[in-house]
Amino acid sequence: QLQASGGGLVQAGGSLRLSCAASGGIFRSYAMGWFRQVPGKEREFVAGLSWSGDITGYADSVKGRFTVSRDNAKGTVYLQMDSLKPEDTAVYYCAGDATYVSRTYYSRGDKAYDYWGQGTLVTVSS
Secondary structure (H helix, E strand, O other): OEEEEOOEEEEOOOOEEEEEEEOOOOHHHOEEEEEEEOOOOOOEEEEEEOOOOOOEEEOOOOOOOEEEEEEOOOOEEEEEEOOOOHHHOEEEEEEEEOOOOOOOOOOOOHHHOOEEOOOEEEEEEO
16 A cells, blocks of 8 residues: 655765655555664664654654655655765665554554555665
8 A cells, every 4th residue: 555666876965755655545644654674673763744744753863864744635755865874775664554643643663553665775875
């Protein structure tokens, strides 16, 4: 139900925009998250936003450089990544949390999410 895209190879300091398109379900009521994972490490939280889009949150490592947003009419969530660093290299996953808590809620824990995209690889060269 979630399809992530937009990954690729970029030089340090560059930008990429990831997209996550949702099909079916009631996407508008899902809190959404972006996570990333590198081989040998656990999946880590990158950014999240409430179903309303009013509340967002970021990992400290990306705060000020990444921006998460959503367009509920299009059923799409975005992750704008600027000032990319080599340590941002990872497979990025979008995720949807189908359990409604409140219009301002999102989770930083991956176990809260019910639906996952297939992942898109971001490689940042130095």
